[in-house]
Amino acid sequence: MLRVCFSIQFLMIFGVQGLLHPGGTGPTIEERFEALEKELRENITTIQQQVFASETLALRQILTLESTFRKELEHEMEELKANFSAQEMLLIQERQLRLDLEREMNKTLENISKVLQISNSRIDNVVAEQEAMGKLLRASMKNESTLGAAIQQHVNQISVALSDTQNQLKTLRASIQSASTSSGTGGSPVVAFTAYANSGRDYSTEKIVFNSVITNYGAAYNSRTGIFTSPTDGVYAFTWTHLTQYGHYCHSYLTKDGARQNLDAHSNLQGIHSTVYTMATMTGTLHLSKGDQVWIQSQHCEGFLGSPYNSFSGWKL
Incomplete structure (x- = not known):
């Protein structure tokens, strides 16, 4: 841009001077204009x-x-998708486990019902046989040998019926034990x-004890201490939730053998005075x-609300 302005100024000064002094010995006006135009x-x-x-x-x-x-x-986006997929997989596994447990319990209840029906039927048969035996005894008082044979036959039948009933009861006990200790697919221990904690309170740096048990398959959770003890090696999933009253905050985390596991739940409504509650999971x-x-x-937990607003x-x- 400076060179353009310089060329224009050169044209204005020296070009005009050339026009005023055409008799000079330098280039002609046309040559000067061509040179300036080329430079421009x-x-x-x-x-x-x-x-x-x-x-x-x-x-x-x-x-x-x-x-x-x-x-x-x-x-x-890939990290978000991976995190979402992991959470979704945990929920799917939890739902599948619940469905398997429900199916197994329904199957066990059906078996129990059938065994009870069979037991009732056999008891009715025993009663009927005893009544028939009584009739036979009254009708056969005159023939002791025939009476003895009939009595022995009925005793044998009663023994067989009682033995079958005992076997059915053993099967029932085994079915109940299997339902409480095994899953419906692989047979591995469930x-x-x-x-949940049935009452709310404030907690300092201490253990939160969820003292009311809904389910406890494998009896690995202690409701008095709030501690879960692993019965076998493996991968376990844990989830917990708590609701905080307005104007307070609650910060909790998962602990393994006293070591913090960088899994925290934090709800904070400190300084907010209204009817707002917040839930952390x-x-x-x-x-x-x-x-x-x-x-x-x-x-540190303030405003920790009791049942049904918490669970572990x-x-x-």
Whole structure:
């Protein structure tokens, strides 16, 4: 731009002087105009090239930034999808476990009903046989040998009926025990529990005890201490929830053998005075060895509400 202005000024000063002094020995007016016009065009071309180069560089930088931003966004989306898939898988496994347990319990109840029906039927048959035996005894008082044979036959029949009834009861006990200790698919021990705290209170840095048990398959959860003790090696899932009253906050976390596991639930309404309540929940998985202990530890909880606004559950995957 400076070169263009310089050329125009040169044309205005020296070109006009040439017009005023045509008798000089230098180039003619036409030659001067051609030289100035050529120089002006070269300057314009140079400026256009510089502008084009600057625009090209800026465009490349914009495209590079756009590509980097797109890659970062795609990476974040993949992480979000992976986290969502993991949570969804845990929920699906929990629902499947519940369905399996319900099917097994329904099957066990059906078996119990059938065994009871059979037992009642056999008891009715025994009563009927005893009544028939009494009639036979009264009708056969005159024939002791016939009476003895009939009595022995009825005794044998009663013994067979009682033996069958005992076998049915053994089968019933085994079915009930199997339903309480085994799953419906692989036969591996079922370990699952759900408990809640039936009353609310404030907690300092201490263990939160969920003292009311809803389910406790495998009897691995202690409602007096709030501690779950792993009965076997494996991967376990845990989830807990608590509701906080307005104007307070509650911060809890999962603990394994006294070590914090970086799984925290935090609800905070401190400084808010209204009818607002907030619920915090956390779900995670841990690999436990036999005898490992897990519980929920309070970092500081105020306004912790009791049943039905809290729960602590765990199960073996």
